[in-house]
Amino acid sequence: MKKILNSVESLLEESLNGFAKAHQDIIQFNHQPHFIRRKDSSPKPKVALISGGGSGHEPLHTGLVGVGMLDAACPGHVFTSPTPDQMIAAAESVENGAGVLFIVKNYAGDVMNFEIAGEMLDCPYDTILVSDDVSLPKDHSTGRRGVAGTVIVEKIVGAAAEAGASLAECKVLGDRVNNATATMGVALTSCTVPALGKPTFDIGHNEMEMGVGIHGERGREPMELSNASEIVEHLVAAIDVDLQPKQGQKVLLHVNGFGATPLMELYLVFELAETLLKDKGVDVVRSLVGNYTTSLDMAGCSVTLTLLDEQLIALWDAPVHTANLRWGC
Amino acid sequence: MKKILNSVESLLEESLNGFAKAHQDIIQFNHQPHFIRRKDSSPKPKVALISGGGSGHEPLHTGLVGVGMLDAACPGHVFTSPTPDQMIAAAESVENGAGVLFIVKNYAGDVMNFEIAGEMLDCPYDTILVSDDVSLPKDHSTGRRGVAGTVIVEKIVGAAAEAGASLAECKVLGDRVNNATATMGVALTSCTVPALGKPTFDIGHNEMEMGVGIHGERGREPMELSNASEIVEHLVAAIDVDLQPKQGQKVLLHVNGFGATPLMELYLVFELAETLLKDKGVDVVRSLVGNYTTSLDMAGCSVTLTLLDEQLIALWDAPVHTANLRWGC
Numbered sequence: 001m002k003k004i005l006n007s008v009e010s011l012l013e014e015s016l017n018g019f020a021k022a023h024q025d026i027i028q029f030n031h032q033p034h035f036i037r038r039k040d041s042s043p044k045p046k047v048a049l050i051s052g053g054g055s056g057h058e059p060l061h062t063g064l065v066g067v068g069m070l071d072a073a074c075p076g077h078v079f080t081s082p083t084p085d086q087m088i089a090a091a092e093s094v095e096n097g098a099g100v101l102f103i104v105k106n107y108a109g110d111v112m113n114f115e116i117a118g119e120m121l122d123c124p125y126d127t128i129l130v131s132d133d134v135s136l137p138k139d140h141s142t143g144r145r146g147v148a149g150t151v152i153v154e155k156i157v158g159a160a161a162e163a164g165a166s167l168a169e170c171k172v173l174g175d176r177v178n179n180a181t182a183t184m185g186v187a188l189t190s191c192t193v194p195a196l197g198k199p200t201f202d203i204g205h206n207e208m209e210m211g212v213g214i215h216g217e218r219g220r221e222p223m224e225l226s227n228a229s230e231i232v233e234h235l236v237a238a239i240d241v242d243l244q245p246k247q248g249q250k251v252l253l254h255v256n257g258f259g260a261t262p263l264m265e266l267y268l269v270f271e272l273a274e275t276l277l278k279d280k281g282v283d284v285v286r287s288l289v290g291n292y293t294t295s296l297d298m299a300g301c302s303v304t305l306t307l308l309d310e311q312l313i314a315l316w317d318a319p320v321h322t323a324n325l326r327w328g329c
Numbered sequence: 330m331k332k333i334l335n336s337v338e339s340l341l342e343e344s345l346n347g348f349a350k351a352h353q354d355i356i357q358f359n360h361q362p363h364f365i366r367r368k369d370s371s372p373k374p375k376v377a378l379i380s381g382g383g384s385g386h387e388p389l390h391t392g393l394v395g396v397g398m399l400d401a402a403c404p405g406h407v408f409t410s411p412t413p414d415q416m417i418a419a420a421e422s423v424e425n426g427a428g429v430l431f432i433v434k435n436y437a438g439d440v441m442n443f444e445i446a447g448e449m450l451d452c453p454y455d456t457i458l459v460s461d462d463v464s465l466p467k468d469h470s471t472g473r474r475g476v477a478g479t480v481i482v483e484k485i486v487g488a489a490a491e492a493g494a495s496l497a498e499c500k501v502l503g504d505r506v507n508n509a510t511a512t513m514g515v516a517l518t519s520c521t522v523p524a525l526g527k528p529t530f531d532i533g534h535n536e537m538e539m540g541v542g543i544h545g546e547r548g549r550e551p552m553e554l555s556n557a558s559e560i561v562e563h564l565v566a567a568i569d570v571d572l573q574p575k576q577g578q579k580v581l582l583h584v585n586g587f588g589a590t591p592l593m594e595l596y597l598v599f600e601l602a603e604t605l606l607k608d609k610g611v612d613v614v615r616s617l618v619g620n621y622t623t624s625l626d627m628a629g630c631s632v633t634l635t636l637l638d639e640q641l642i643a644l645w646d647a648p649v650h651t652a653n654l655r656w657g658c
Contacts, residue, residue, distance in 0.1 A: 002517040002534070002628060004594040006557045014557075015593045018600030022616040058592035078593075188331040205331070228335045228343075260589035262625050263387035264344045264407075265333040271347030287351040290653075291620070296591050299331060299626065324619075327655055 001197045008194045023323040026066045035090040036062045037072040045097035047161040047170050050090050054079040060293045063324030069158035079215045081109030087117035099124035099167035105146025106131040128174035132183045134242040135211030135220050147214050148256040148293040148304045149181035159318035184238040185302030187212035191295045214295045232272040235303040247281035254304035259294040273303050330526045337523045352652040355395045364419040365391045366401040374426035376490040376499050379419050383408040389622045392653030398487035408544045410438030416446035428453035428496035434475025435460040457503035461512045463571040464540030464549050476543050477585040477622040477633045478510035488647035513567040514631030516541035520624045543624045561601040564632040576610035583633035588623040
């Protein structure tokens with residue numbers, strides 16, 4: 001394992017310390033228990049958006065805390081759910097009279113811990129489960145996983161909360177965005193979890209893992225490594241079957257790198273996906289290309305599509321000021 | 330070689346097409362010859378800042394074209410200098426009465442080609458050579474290489490040009506920032522150039538390359554892989570010797586990932602570097618952490634320090650709107 005670290009045990013704390021120093025103008029780091037919160041509270045009651053999950057997916061979620069997006073994020077150890085005490089402490093810190101909305105990627109540990117935390121809160125709360133990964137069937141026993149579409153849910157609901165939407169409105173909106181969002185990923189290499197010290201899965205020199213999860217879960221099928229056009233056709237086809245965008249449908253196209261894939265390749269994927277969509281009559285009106293929901297040092301990427309309407313476009317465009325997503329302010 | 334691509338020959342063009350589509354609100358892609366330019370010209374005469382170099386370092390330089398930074402960028406093939414015709418065409422496209430300033434990383438091919446281009450221009454022009462890599466001695470035969478400090482030079486000079494500074498003022502400022510900036514990098518793995526199809530250099534399982542260049546040039550010395558604290562001490566010491574910041578000196582600390590290093594590790598490096606600097610009485614007042622000057626899929630990072638004064642802080646803070654660096658607008 002080749003990583004820049006002092007020890008597996010100290011990595012998260014040291015890294016969060018650095019994150020907090022680098023972005024001290026906008027966020028604060030609570031040490032015990034761990035959470036990152038917005039530095040300045042909203043002056044008026046505002047739904048408090050809280051997310052979290054295992055570390056190793058940065059900038060998700062800590063890098064998305066700030067004005068117009070999350071109020072707090074609870075980082076667990078690498079690929080490990082945060083614990084209810086983190087979520088409760090974060091909620092108590094940022095709740096300011098309009099209730100708490102948890103945005104949770106659909107993994108058993110995260111779901112259970114956010115549920116426990118919610119039951120302990122003495123304020124109104126609700127939960128959005130993100131489940132955008134179409135590599136699993138809709139009727140999968142534990143439901144579909146939440147992957148790169150999480151960023152889109154957090155951005156759009158974040159803008160609505162900032163604009164004064166109620167807890168109930170944010171909940172309805174978040175579910176709507178989740179249902180309008182589909183993601184499919186492919187890995188060329190495995191990631192290496194520091195505590196494990198070796199790649200999570202074996203993959204041949206001439207193989208790729210189609211439908212991989214963001215923790216290096218094996219995908220739908222290992223396939224022979226093909227060229228970019230064939231890879232992107234596969235990704236877009238899986239999304240298309242699921243989301244069935246209509247002719248003239250406006251969409252957001254998000255190409256997400258898993259950590260070790262150069263921007264040149266991500267923009268190539270964007271080009272190929274946009275061309276395929278245009279050929280189907282789908283209109284890419286917004287885009288996001290880069291490493292947002294990573295899987296440590298995994299090579300590969302995912303393609304995410306969100307069906308947009310004028311309300312969602314306006315919320316996507318609204319100002320945001322976080323460590324790793326920023327525009328309009 | 331595991332990469333998402335159709336062919337080595339088509340990669341650059343296809344990738345730039347995707348980049349241009351994803352950021353069509355702010356940039357335009359000129360196909361023959363290749364350059365990326367700001368979409369909207371400045372309404373009043375403004376020094377035209379043009380940079381460029383081999384591709385594979387994205388977001389440098391194409392991702393830094395926009396308001397408050399570059400007017401145009403000329404991308405060569407991977408790790409290959411762009412040609413004078415690109416620079417001339419870019420200059421003719423964006424020059425609007427206040428002259429052209431080339432910002433050039435100090436590599437023989439880039440320097441030569443920008444020089445040829447400059448001689449062909451029929452407008453006033455000047456050149457800033459960026460040479461921030463302290464892994465080579467100051468009196469190295471071809472001078473020091475330009476690496477991650479280039480982003481800082483481009484940001485600060487970009488803000489000055491946007492504010493109406495003259496060509497002569499931008500030139501003096503750029504040289505001053507370059508002289509106030511020092512970078513040292515370390516690689517844990519090699520990168521793989523698509524056209525070569527195999528890693529640029531061999532590196533042992535327990536080795537790192539201290540003082541590596543951004544094209545995977547071998548560094549000062551291969552060293553045994555050590556822990557993060559020792560790595561960062563090494564990087565900061567090399568910068569410290571060169572830049573000799575005084576007690577109380579305000580600095581910008583930039584931790585740059587080479588492409589395959591997770592943000593968690595980059596923030597760990599930031600934490601360790603900031604702590605070392607604070608112990609020396611150096612005051613980190615601005616920061617930039619992320620993948621800005623990459624080396625394709627190389628694992629590793631560089632640390633860059635720029636000595637700041639109030640003028641440079643104000644220029645750093647000035648609004649910028651590019652594909653990959655954006656704030657204040």
